[in-house]
Amino acid sequence: MQIEYFNQITIFTPKDKIYSRLGYSKGITKLNGKQLDEVEGYIEKALEIVELRGVGAILPINKIEASKIILAEGITFASESLAKFLVDSKEVLLMAATSGLKIVEAVSKNSTGKNVTAAVVFDAVASEMTDGALSWIINYFNRQLSRENKQLTPRRFSAGYGDFSLKNQKIIYDILKLGQLGISLSNKYVLIPEKSVTAVAGIGFKQENKE
């Protein structure tokens, strides 16, 4: 198994998604110039301290049973919903991304009264940038896999969905050695800093070319 670390992920700012997360509704929400400048200013400030990093690794699936998936080296995820999600896959991509500690500290500092407006914008930027980083990782691996005529499932699955309990985050944490990205895991299996995520995607292959 080869673990790929990305210590510097550069993505275009998903402005539409940030505004949408904040409740902006195109054609309905009205902002005057001053309000727009304020929000844009906070987005810029947030981007200055977001530090996108990520990691991914491909593991073969040894066996899929009704309620568990057994990967190489006996690594087991117990989850019926994940087993269903991966039913057509022969391999999985385990991945993680983080926006780093600085932005989370800025959210925390501002949200307890200092500047809650800034905090909500920072929070939205961090969430969407982290999500964008995961998409970037998926695109990266899709590029690598396409030459082998393989592709990742269009959706990804995260611990906390369905019966794929948060405990599984510990398994992903250990495999991907998330400590190297400055991420730690609480005793309740929550990733710290807050804007960090892990995910699983399946890999399909076998050619079926229509000619």
Place this chain on the structure above:
Amino acid sequence: MKNKIKLLNNRVLVLDGATGTQLQKRGMPSGVSPEVWCLRNPKVISAIHADYQKAGAEIVYTSTFGANRIKLKFYGNYNVGKVNKDLALIAKKAVKNKALVAGGIGPTGKFVEPFGPLKFEEAVEIFKEQAKGLLLAGVDLFIIETMMDIQEARAALIAVKELTDKFTMVTMTYELDGRTLNGTDPLTALNTLQSLGADAVGCNCSAGPGQMVKFIKAMKPYAKVPLIAKPNAGMPKLVKGKISFDMGPEKFASFAKELVSAGASLLGGCCGTTPEHIRKVKREVSGLKPVALSKKSVGLLSSARRSVILKGRKSLTIIGEAINPTGKKILQKELRQGKTSFIRYLAKEQEKAGASLLDVNVGIAGIDEVKTLKRIINMLAVNSSLPLVIDSSRGEAIETALRVYPGRALINSISGQKNKLKKLLSLAAKYGAMFILLPLEGKSLPKSFQERKKIILDILKEAKKIGFSKDDIIVDAMTLAVSSHPKAALETLKTIDWVSNNVKCNSVVGLSNISFGLPKRNIINAAFLALAKKKGLSLAIANPSKLKVRYSKLAESLLLGKDKDAKAFLAYFSKAPKEKKEVKISLSAEEKVFQAIIEGNREDVKEFTREAVSFDCKASEFVRKVMIPAINKVGDLFDKKEYFLPQLIASAETMKLALLELQPYLKEDDLKRGKKTVVFLATVKGDIHDIGKNIVALMLKNYGFDVVDLGKDVSAERIIKEIKRQKFSIVGLSSLMTTTMVNMKEVIDEAKRQGLNCRFIVGGAVVTRSFARSIGAEYANDSIEAVRVAKKLN
């Protein structure tokens, strides 16, 4: 080979199709190295090459896509040179001189610095190792393909170019949004690669042929080399774990003419294509002539993510001058300490103020300029999308910077000094950089236009010998201070006029030099800039923040009739400050506070509140009659989505400030009215997310509740302990995760068991109305609803 390339002017050349998918179809199992498998099964790969040649491919690619040391190492210990040589020999033997053989180089899978961990020179060495093997087999040309990192493509191109002058093609792969994974668009890649010496540039893989037409169209107007299109057979689809490409040969080939019309002159296929696809493409393009190259040279600068077209006198381009340590102690200190935060700030500020290019100068005494410049260039390549201007007098520093810069840079500057001229021109040529021509020869400054003219012509002549055209060069018209040279401005204006209208070259001035030593420098600079633009000035090196570039650009568009109905001008200048002024003039103190809350005007609300209170208004009545209706209106606007979250919060914070101002008066009223209802807020055990809860706290306080925020990750025991202290309370519980929302039930069950007099409101991303009901709590979707529910329960 040269004859073949000449053919590119007369007809479209056909390339081969997919190798990987063909290998799989012909028996290659999954999980093996395709290169190693080909060596062990030479008949299979040989048949694929031969099939493509017979189908009409005039150039076939060797099956060496992943034959670099990084990828091969994953499968065992292989001799990289030998693997490449042997695979290229198989290709040559297969096509029997009936097609040209292109030595294929693919990505290593690692990002190259500054975008990733692979050192730039290491990447160059890796590709050289591969190219040497291919050369030993006698490949006719090179193809660097499927690159998603412009820096890796540059490393591979430099590697090949440093070994051979064979024809070298480079193709990038783009996502559906028309950019590579690192954000490079087709025009930017074209500019960087053709300047660096690629003989043909294009795209492969990426998407189906229809999508690729757009990429080719974007490149064609600026292409001085032939363009390549090698698309997939449509988009790959994953159905029940199996990949299929949905475009058959007929449909695939039906796009060939459109690709040629868009500007492609080399066509082939990538993933999912077969010899049949290529046969049909060959049939479609037979007899077609490629669209002629429209450019021999291009005045275009690029970073890794953006290109800036120099438009001559039509539009002024600003080069931000702030990243220069001369006279800036903070910057000097930062450079010496090896830090970069102030430089990042300067880059952002200048971009915001209207700079299109960034000048980078790190020359201070006692610093390793070569090392420092490389570090700063790498940092800015990632942190700014503006193309860079490399400003140094040291050839070694310029070369190091040009080598690592993942774009097409501008050198500031190359003068006529004999010992440096040829060396710097060669450097600029090798790395495809543009340069600023400084009309300086000896030690003394040429003060008159005539002196400058002679030097300019001499340097242009030397540059032309090396292959530069006027589009590659920007002439510095040289600005001297009018305080010491009274005719300085006039001589500069003459030079600009001559450069723009006679030489027909872009011109630049270092703007602030003109006013050196004088007061009111901004006025002098602005007046000089207006005069220079009239003479045809195309670039100015200046501090855009001081120049008010954005303002002057808006005014210029307005005056030249480009801004219809003055829309852009009015939109920019008719912002909130004007509205604020009106508020101050016409509204009563109470109305001002009301309006301030609606607009989230935190700057003025305290002053307005003080004003209102001084009119002998009763505080609690003021809150009830003015402030609560204002925040209610904000809530309505939020419900209707006319306001979004930041506006709601800004209004809530404004009200909080007003309440703080009223606090001394409100305390008296509270004493008369009795105690407020206490609301405990907590994010439940195991959950660390609390921003939603903090917003609810802010809103509830505004509505007069006494909020006790217990924080996040709070145990049931602690919450129960707090509730017990009150006769009656409302408890708000928050949770973002499915795994922690169950802890809400634990708190509520325990409160019931102990018979505590309290009511619960729950909320958070995963919490639903039905879940709330099931555990015996009220539900609030957001802070506005939380207030409504709390008021109901009170």
